[in-house]
Amino acid sequence: MSNEKKPYVVGIGGGTCSGKSSLTGYLKERFAEVNPVIFNMDAYFIKPFKTTIAPITGKPYPEVNHPSAIDLDRLYADFDAAVSDPENRLVIIEGLFALYLPEIYGRCDLKIFVDLKSDARLVRRIRRHLERGDTFDEITDRYIDTVRFRHDELVEPTRWRADMVLNGTFYGKEVDIAETVIRAGMTK
Secondary structure, eight states: OOOOOOOOEEEEEEETTTTTHHHHHHHHTTTTGGEEEEEEGGHHHHHHHHEEETTTTTTEEEOSSSGGGBBHHHHHHHHOOOOOOOTEEEEEEETTTTTOHHHHHHHHEEHHHHHHHHHHHHHHHHHHHHHHOOOOOHHHHHHHIIIIIIIIIGGGGGGGGSSSEETTTTTTHHHHHHHHHHHHHTTT
16 A cells, blocks of 8 residues: 555535635635645536537527536546646646536545525626626526526536535635635645
8 A cells, every 4th residue: 555645636516606616716825835736627618619409498509517518538637647646735626517527526535515596696607608798688598598407407416425515605614614624634
C-alpha cells in the first residue's frame, strides 16, 4: 500500500444557476494556499451544441442539460489525471452532472449539492442570459420547455448522493461550513 497522499476531491452539483460556480469560486479563494485544481463542467460542452426537441412544444433547443452534451472522454481523462497526481492537494469539480456521473461522484471525498428554489434559479438564469444577449422570451421558453424537465429528471435526484446540501443564497455560513469540512478531510 502506498503512503502517497492523494488529493482531496470535492464534487459540487445542483440545478442551473443554483450557485455551484459561486461556491467553487469562494472555495478557490479560501484554499488559494494549496492552489486547488478546478473543473467547471461547462468548459467540456461539445460544440456546436447538439439539438434537443422540447417534449411538450416540439421546439428545438441547443442541448446543454444532458450528459451527452459533454465531452466525457476529455473530462474523464483530465479529471483522472488531476485526482491521480499526488502533488495536487485539492480538486474541485462542479457542474450539473458532478453528482450524476458515477465516474465523477464515485471518486469524490465530499459531495455537495447546492440547493436553491426554482423561482430564484429562474431569476438568476434570466439575469445571466439577458447579459449574454438572449431575450426574455427565449430564456423563459427554453427554461419551461427543456431546462426544468432535465432538472427534475437528472439533477434533482442527485441531491440524495450528496454528503451535504447547502443553501445557494450564501447568506449564511454555508461557505464556512464547506471550508471546515474540507480542511478536516484534507488532514486525514
